Amino acid sequence: MEWRLRQAGPGDAPALSxxxxxxxxxxxxGIISGPDMVHHCTTNSSPAKFDGWIADMSCVATLAEHPDGxxxxxxxxxxxxxxxxxxxARDIELRRIYALSLTRGTGLGRQLMARAIDDARAMxxxxxxxxxxxxxxxxRAFYERQGFTLAGTRRFRVGGAIYNDVIYARTL
Incomplete structure (x- = not known):
């Protein structure tokens, strides 16, 4: 399958959200409670949030689209x-990399990562x-296959719960 990847621009915030x-x-x-998940998404993945990232020259959002439609x-x-x-100043955070489950095993994850790395290098x-x-x-296994190594940990709050994250880094 040939997925379409393109840099998001004005008007793409609703699709990204x-x-x-x-x-x-x-x-x-099954990991995060429903109410916490709804609050997190409406707060942190709103169209307004994505509009802000799209307009910020220090950020890059890439949208993957199905080739049919x-x-x-x-x-x-x-x-x-x-x-x-x-x-x-030479560091960048890959804050998000997600794909719908219908794309599993198609290579979209690798394509998204390669695009993010290319964009980071271009910056x-x-x-x-x-x-x-x-x-x-x-x-974690995906990131390790992509050359990332452990660089630290953090505690991350979603609603009323705190989760333990790991932080990975990779030289570009």
Missing amino acids: LVAAATFLETFA AAPIGYTLLVPPDLPVETD GKRRMLLGVLGINIHA
Whole structure:
């Protein structure tokens, strides 16, 4: 399958918000409570939030679309780092990389990661950081296959619960 990947621009925030909420629900249903999940998505993945990231020249959002009809099926978001590890101006955080489960095994995850790395390099960045839920063994294995290594930990709040994340880094 040839997925369409493109940099998000003005007008793409609703599609990014939709795929962000859908993939967060798919990934964390059964781990994060329903009310906490709804609050988290409406607060942190709203169209207004994505509009802000799209307009910010220090951020890059990439939208993955289905080739038949251009439905949003995945995305990445690069932002200035906000992680509890030492960073400098040459670092970028891959804040989000998600794809709908219908894309599993198709290579979309690798394509999204390759695009994020290319975008980070084009921005002059030398290291990519990301945080991931510590118990998410599938995501962690994916990141390790992509050359990421452990760089730290953090505690991450979603609603009323606190989760243990690991922080990965990779030289670009």
